[in-house]
Amino acid sequence: MCIANSYKKKTRSNRPVLDVQPNNSSYENALKQSLLWVPLSTMANQRVLPQSKETLLQNYNKRLKDDIKSIMDNFTEIVKTAKVEDETQVSRPTQAEQDHYEMHVRAANIVRAGESLMKLVSDLKQFLILNDFPSVNDAISQQNQQLRALQDECDKKLTSLRDEIAVDLYELEEEYYSSSYSQWNSTDLPLCEAYRRRDSWASPDSSSSSTQEDREDAVGTPSQEANAQHHVNGHGTTSAEKP
Amino acid sequence: MANERLKLLEEVEKEIAMVLQCAGNIVLELSRDKHNASFLDRQLVQFQTSINRVESELSAQIRYLTQVATGQPHEGSTYSTRKDCQMSLNRAEYAKVKLGELGRTCEAMLEQQQI
Helix, strand or coil: CHHHHHHHHHHCCCCCCCCCCCCHHHHHHHHHHHCECCCCCCCCCCCCECCCHHHHHHHHHHHHHHHHHHHHHHHHHHHHHCCCCCCCCCCHHHHHHHHHHHHHHHHHHHHHHHHHHHHHHHHHHHHHHHHCHHHHHHHHHHHHHHHHHHHHHHHHHHHHHHHHHHHHHHHHHHHHHCCCCCCCCCCCCCHHHHHHHHHHHHCHHHHHHHHHHHHHHHHCHHHHHHHHHHCCCCCCHHHHHCC | CHHHHHHHHHHHHHHHHHHHHHHHHHHHHHCCCCCCHHHHHHHHHHHHHHHHHHHHHHHHHHHHHHHHCCCCCCCCCCHHHHHHHHHHHHHHHHHHHHHHHHHHHHHHHHHHHHC
16 A cells, blocks of 8 residues: 555645545634633633634635535546556556545545534534524514514404404303202392393382292291292292382 | 524535535446446536535525624523413313313213102
């Protein structure tokens, strides 16, 4: 291999076969060493210093340039190596074997550079998601707008439903609380009863009937049973007792 | 806007794969006894186009991030509006349940009266 390399220096370009770029693991170690993270709990006087975004972006730029250069150089050298030369300093099988090995290594370098570019794209995606504030703000405001529109529509429909049901509910309550099946106390008046009492208080002629109703309220269930004896259908007692 | 940039980066990934594929096709064609010159030219043009596009797109993205990034974490959130919307949907669901109960009660009463 040393002989082949020495011949290579004379005949081919001086481009080295092996890439001089560090692999990802050593690069990451260097990156970690450059970080100036100091735990606050250990050192009271020192602050936590994160890696600056400029350094990170310069790092991305360097990786991009190096990977593109590696792909171009290695591909160019493969194409040059593919040329068949008539005059060789070593025997043809030896030269062929050397060329074969060189092409393998350069192809591996191209694949490694491509893999490194994919990793760079992944890092850029992550950086974009975390630090592209204009797009994050747009996404948040758009989401907020959609959620508010949905909430407003839901509340509007509930309000219209409430207005429609209020009328029917009044009639239902009137029917229910004037029947023998209702069980209510004076502190929890239904809507129809509250309106009726307001009307009865307004007219003095119905004061006796109102007091009688109060006594019935105080008694509770036995008074309802008594009312049921007077009225077969179970309708309201107030209608019969009102003058 | 964010989705467009992420989609652009996905396109770049496809271009990188295209670069490697073109390089492989060229080497494969060179390994044959008789080369197809037009095929080689097409693959070479594709290779050069793809690698130039990869470099230009990634450089543009890094330039944009240099202008936009602040290094601080983003503290925006949609939690409050999401919670309000959830409560509104819960109100609607509760009203639906109660109306269902009322409807069943009325139907039961009507059936009893018919009997």
